[in-house]
Amino acid sequence: MLPQSMINRTNFFTAVRNTLFAGTLNQQQVNGMNVILDAWEAEKYTDLRKLGAALGNTKWETAHTMWPIEEYGHGAGQPYGIPGTTGKIYFGRGFAQLTWERNYKLMAKLIGVDIWHSPEKALEPPVAAAILFEGCFNAASGVGDFTGKSFDDYFTPTLTDWTNSRRVINGTDHASEIGALSAQFFQCAYGASQ
Numbered sequence: 637m638l639p640q641s642m643i644n645r646t647n648f649f650t651a652v653r654n655t656l657f658a659g660t661l662n663q664q665q666v667n668g669m670n671v672i673l674d675a676w677e678a679e680k681y682t683d684l685r686k687l688g689a690a691l692g693n694t695k696w697e698t699a700h701t702m703w704p705i706e707e708y709g710h711g712a713g714q715p716y717g718i719p720g721t722t723g724k725i726y727f728g729r730g731f732a733q734l735t736w737e738r739n740y741k742l743m744a745k746l747i748g749v750d751i752w753h754s755p756e757k758a759l760e761p762p763v764a765a766a767i768l769f770e771g772c773f774n775a776a777s778g779v780g781d782f783t784g785k786s787f788d789d790y791f792t793p794t795l796t797d798w799t800n801s802r803r804v805i806n807g808t809d810h811a812s813e814i815g816a817l818s819a820q821f822f823q824c825a826y827g828a829s830q
Contacts, residue, residue, distance in 0.1 A: 643673060648828035655820050656695070668694075668702035668761065672731070675765035681773070684829065686787040688822025689801045690772055694731045695821075696814045697805070704730045704764035711735070724755050730764035732771055732782065732805055739782075743767055746776045772804050780804050 652669070653661045672694065676687050698705050707728030711717025716726050720737035728735045734743060737752070744752040747766040751758045758764060769775055771782040780786030782805050790801040798815035802808060 642677065642829070643825055644828045645670070645673070648673075648824055651824035651827055652821070655824060656817065657700075665702040668698070668704070668731075671761040671765050672768070675762070675769055679769060679775075681769075683787075683791055684825045685791040685796055685822050686773065687825050688820075689787055689791070689798070689804070689818040690768055691821035691825075692798075692814050692816075692818025693772075693802065693805050694768065695817050696810060697733045698731060704759045704761055706759065707733055707735070722753055724753070726755055729755060729758040731768045732764075734758055734767055734771070734782075742781060743770060746770050746781065783807075 649661065649666060649669070653659060657665070669691065672691060673687075676690075681687065694702060699708075709717075709727075711725060711727030714727070714735075716736045718725065720726055722737075724737075726735060726737040726740050734740060734751075740755055740758070741752040743758075744750050747763070747770055749757055749763050749766070751763065751767075758767060770777070772780055772787050774780065774786045774788050780789075783803060785804045787801055787804055790797040790804070798819045799811045800808075800815075801818065802811035802814050
């Protein structure tokens with residue numbers, strides 16, 4: 637396992653700007669990544685490969701904004717795009733596009749924020765970060781809550797599988813592209829933690 641250390645934010649953002657954002661970052665992108673880095677450090681996670689995977693998936697899931705967003709179309713035409721038992725529609729929201737009423741209800745219980753009755757709270761950056769980490773890590777529930785897989789399945793002392801780590805959030809949808817982004821984020825975080 638790779639050791640975790642505090643990430644030098646200046647060095648991290650310089651590297652990310654140059655390698656992942658074509659030389660330009662806006663303040664909202666910086667703010668979103670800071671929320672994720674703050675949550676990472678608060679949870680005392682240790683494997684920077686998993687941070688890279690969380691950031692790579694976030695970049696893709698937020699349309700490169702690095703800020704919690706609502707799913708385009710609000711679930712129109714999808715089974716989860718109709719009102720649930722609360723009258724709310726549980727379309728994708730957040731850093732990792734949480735969908736389906738049952739997932740909002742479970743996540744509300746696990747993170748202690750009532751996103752089931754108030755799904756718009758999933759757009760609040762600290763809440764979106766809590767959802768991201770609960771869904772991707774063996775956190776409060778002991779499993780990855782998005783798909784039953786967690787980053788622990790793809791990053792071990794003997795395995796680094798950037799491509800298949802996408803299965804933690806959304807099967808193999810764009811897995812190669814997201815895996816490449818994740819590896820680049822890891823390199824930026826690792827270089828900034830030396």
